[in-house]
Amino acid sequence: MKNNKDILKWFENELGEEEFSELKQSENFETLEKIAHYAKHMKAPEVNPQDALMAFKKRNLNKKSPKVIDFNFKTIIKVAAILVVMLTSSYFLFFNNDLSFETEIAQTETLTLPDGSEVILNAASNLHYNKKEWASHRFLELEGEAFFKVQKGEKFTVNTSSGTVQVLGTQFNVKRRVNYFEVQCYEGLVAVTYDKKTVKLPPGKSFRVVNNTIQLVDDFEAEKPSWMQNESSFNKVPLREVVSELQRQYNINVKLENVEEDLLFKGAFTHENLEIALKSITIPLDLNYKIEGKHVVLYRK
Structure with missing residues (x-):
């Protein structure tokens, strides 16, 4: 490698073909690729590698120690790695508010949402929502099956790949599997939207779709889904x-x-x-x- 500027130019996608070919021959190129990969996928504030490097040099040059710092190839890698770790930490601490939960085979899990509502996930299911937006937008994504006991408040929405369920405060069960979609209302009133049509379910009523066909379902009297027992x-x-x-x-x-x-x-x-x-x-x-x-x-x- 000719000099440290080649590394910075490569991070900024400004390195020519001949220079890039020479950089690839470096024994530490694999490490640089990993750093660039993780930095590329970050959703944190942008950081200029040149500015970061200059700031790092300035802080060290201002120290009283007379030792001269040699910014060789390995030093640049260490600096870049530290920057990635700092950005990753700040992203997950301050920017990532999406929460996801997943159950395995033969496993159930009980979750308490920010407003005190309760969700019980059945086996092989997953659910996620945005914690930061929850106070003004009670919205969840569900794949699988879950029972919801919703606290009264703003509109509560459960979205699946088959249809959407909306309530204000109630108890209901949603099941979304391959070619199967079913909603059962246990308390309150549930609005189910499927294929741009909305059906309201009172307690003891079900809405079911099998192979994209809506089916009539008999009333039920249970107080909770049988899978919870x-x-x-x-x-x-x-x-x-x-x-x-x-x-x-x-x-x-x-x-x-x-x-x-x-x-x-x-x-x-x-x-x-x-x-x-x-x-x-x-x-x-x-x-x-x-x-x-x-x-x-x-x-x-």
Whole structure:
């Protein structure tokens, strides 16, 4: 490398092809690339590398120590690394207000939102919101399933890739899985927007969409979702969704042999015993099952 200016020019994308080729031959080029990568993705205030370097030199030259500082290649790397660490820390402390939560297979998690509202995430679900904007904009993004107990206040919105749910203060459950979207109201009034149309649900009513088709669902009387009591219940739900939930609760792989995945199932299964759960599903549908380690097969008798 000719001089330290080459490094600064490279950070600013002003290095020529010949100079860049020479820089790449340096033994520390890989470290420089990592520093540039992280700095590029920062959403923190911009920092001019030339100004930062000059300020660093000035602070050290003003010290009483007569020692002359040699700004070689390794010194520049250290300075740049320190700047990246400082920018990263300040970004996450002062600028990043997006909070995300995620549950694994067979896991649930209870969250308390800034306004005191409560969210319980079912297995294999994720949720995020902006903490800074929460006081004026109660808005969350959800993929998976969650039960909400909302404190009264400003409009509370749960957005999913299938539809949007809005309330002021109530209790409701939202389930968004592949080709499946369902909202159940347990208290208050819930407004569900799907395909640019809004439906209002009073307590005991459900809104369900399967394969992009809105379905009529019977009323329910439960005070809370069954999954919060370690049980999954279904009311005329396609077998493929029942199987998907079984996989999420037991961390298994289920295969259907000569069984229609659109076969409707009405019933429930426990989250605490796989054998009992499988019997609860197969007996009403007149099916058999076999377990091979983490693999389960459902088949016709």
